[in-house]
Amino acid sequence: MKRIWGIFILLLVVFGPASAQTTTGKPKLIVGIVVDQMRQDYLYKYADRYSQDGFKRLMNDGFMMKNGHYNYIPTYTGPGHASVYTGTTPATHGIISNSWYVKSTGKSIYCAGDSTVTNVGGTPGNGQISPRNLLTTTITDELRFSSNKRSKVVGVAIKDRGASLPAGHLGDAYWFDSENGEFMTSSYYHAELPAWVTSFNSKKLADSYLEQTWETLYPISTYKQSIADDNEFEAPFIGKDSPTFPYNLSELRGTNGGPGLIASTPFGNSLTLDFAIAAIEGENLGKGNDTDFLAVSFSSPDYIGHRFGPTSVEVEDNYLRLDQEMAKLLSYLDKTIGQGQYLIFLTADHGVADVATYMESENVPAGNLNTSYITGQLKGYMAAQFGEGDWILNVSNEQVFLNEKLARDKDVDLDDIEEELARFLLRFRGIKEVYTGTTMKTSAFEEGRAHLLQNGFNHKASGNLLLILEPGWLTGGARGTSHGTGFTYDTHVPILFYGWNVKPGSSTRYATVTDIAPTLSMMLGIRLPNGATGQPIQEITN
Structure with a gap:
């Protein structure tokens, strides 16, 4: 017996306790990350300058489905967020676009619009928001139901639809008000802003970020994955003759949406992360006896991508900076929640097409309808x-x-x-x-x-x-780009799990974003969202 105990103690000394990636029970916190307009290839395209602590940590220590896709048309932000969190497609969950025409009224409806509610904080024009147009439950709803609503759910994004749809019908959601530069909610969620949100808003961080100049993180000559900074394919900001660095944000904000300008810069990602961390602390997420859920959508890559396109220095710089924000988030979660005690998934709500006029200049079939x-x-x-x-x-x-x-x-x-x-x-x-x-x-x-x-x-x-x-065709203008099709540049997005009970690895098997919610259901041992059509990713759940 002494010999057996000696061997056991020796093994503990040599190998330490169980891997931080594998724990018992359930995770203290789930962090769902949606990067708006992130194509799968961005994980590789800029990898030589990603740090070891951001995207590479998720890829190396997590499990990635390399051939993950959207399985419907149209690939837009509203349907994308809804599909990730419901585990089904627009045919079932009802969010068929960002906005759509309603035959009975002759008017259009916004995917997260709700005329029965009012703004709480922010300004009235940005406050009529709720998830009522979403026809099914979400994984966040099912988590709340599974714990008799003891689990907390918070959705955070610059875009209201990127916050409200992931938070589901039972969670809280906060989004950025482009008019006054603060985070807000609606009367669907609260009668008044929680104290921690008011405290965050009092810091006026958006104004602080917009006092800066957006310059490239590294010397611009080193941005080898992008075409020339000055070109005819990108859309410049109003008041600036060319789409070129540097961008003096304090000068540009007056003619480019005021506080809303931050959404079109990487500082929008920084502000979103600041608020997400404030939400963890303000709501004590991950500190109770039940699993909590933070749904974070980084909206700025979409604004930047639409204006400048995927071959731009601006998009490359955005992802190099976002990599640093990911490293910051992971470090924070390690310290406050504990390694192996939280579960992350990362995906995107859609991809993006190359600028059609740029593709035409390279003799690739494309065009604008x-x-x-x-x-x-x-x-x-x-x-x-x-x-x-x-x-x-x-x-x-x-x-x-x-x-x-x-x-x-x-x-x-x-x-x-x-x-x-x-x-x-x-x-x-076309x-x-x-x-x-x-x-x-x-x-x-x-x-x-x-x-x-x-x-x-x-x-x-x-x-x-x-x-x-046709492939490469858009319904846009000569500058900038868009998305929405069923071609791979719009459908192929990251599907990456990291942390609690996730073993490192990857697979090239075809998977869809509607598999994310069922995978979480199986991992947590809770009910599937009630309209789910996706399947659990067995490489992760087994």
């Missing part, structure tokens, strides 16, 4: 084929909404109109495929782009015609 011109052509064609009338009610999100009442009044078969217009639209350069709403409702597509489109199709809310553009 003139939707105003096509809408005019549609209206003229309808009048010629079916008689005068207000046939086209709305064209948005690459969908066409027809006047179904007018079709009934004129005794014209709606299916025939849809098929005729689908054939007409295919005449235009449009690859057109599907009718009737086809989406009556056919089951198991693969391909039609399958992705159907996963984003809502029988009540989606349009009569749904367009898929």
